[in-house]
Amino acid sequence: MQITTPKRNASNRIVPLTDGVIEAFLKLKELQENDKIRNKEWSSKNEIITEYPGLVLTTKKGNCFLTSYVEQECKRLVDKINSKKERSAKEEHIVYEPLKIHPHMFRHTFVTNCYQQKMDTRVLIDIVGHSNPQMTNHYTHPETEFMHREFKKYEDLL
Structure with missing residues (x-):
C-alpha cells in the first residue's frame, strides 16, 4: 500500500x-x-x-x-437485498433480476444526479476530474422520469 x-x-x-x-x-x-x-x-x-x-x-x-472493504460491503448488502428479493419472488412466482452494485456505480449516480439537477457542465467536468466532456457524458444515465419531464417541455412549446 x-x-x-x-x-x-x-x-x-x-x-x-x-x-x-x-x-x-x-x-x-x-x-x-x-x-x-x-x-x-x-x-x-x-x-x-x-x-x-x-x-x-x-x-x-x-x-x-482499503478500497476492497467498500467492494466487500457492497457485496454484503447486495447479497442481503437479493436474498430477500429472491424469497419474495418465489412466493409470488415471479422472476426477478438480481441487483448488481459496485463502488464505481456511485460515481455514475453522482454525475447523473448533477446532470438532472442542471449543474453547469463545466463545473461538473471539473469536479469529477474529466479532461474530456465525452467522458462525463459516458457517466450520465438520465432516468426515464427525467426524460419524460424534459420532453414535456418540448411538447408544451408546440
Missing part, C-alpha cells in the same frame, strides 16, 4: 462536499478518536498512518481503509 500523486493532472482538483458528507467525516473522525483511546496499539505498526496522521478512513485497529 502506498500514497502517491494522481496519475493524471486532471485528478488534482477541488471537490466540494455537502454538509452531510462533512458531518459523516466528522463522525468518522470522532469514532477514530474513540478507537485510539480503546486500543493502545492503534496504528503502532502502520507506517502510512504514522506518516499521514490526519487520515480519517481507518479501521478500528488503525490500519488504512
Whole structure:
C-alpha cells in the first residue's frame, strides 16, 4: 500500500462536499478518536498512518481503509437485498433480476444526479476530474422520469 500523486493532472482538483458528507467525516473522525483511546496499539505498526496522521478512513485497529472493504460491503448488502428479493419472488412466482452494485456505480449516480439537477457542465467536468466532456457524458444515465419531464417541455412549446 502506498500514497502517491494522481496519475493524471486532471485528478488534482477541488471537490466540494455537502454538509452531510462533512458531518459523516466528522463522525468518522470522532469514532477514530474513540478507537485510539480503546486500543493502545492503534496504528503502532502502520507506517502510512504514522506518516499521514490526519487520515480519517481507518479501521478500528488503525490500519488504512482499503478500497476492497467498500467492494466487500457492497457485496454484503447486495447479497442481503437479493436474498430477500429472491424469497419474495418465489412466493409470488415471479422472476426477478438480481441487483448488481459496485463502488464505481456511485460515481455514475453522482454525475447523473448533477446532470438532472442542471449543474453547469463545466463545473461538473471539473469536479469529477474529466479532461474530456465525452467522458462525463459516458457517466450520465438520465432516468426515464427525467426524460419524460424534459420532453414535456418540448411538447408544451408546440
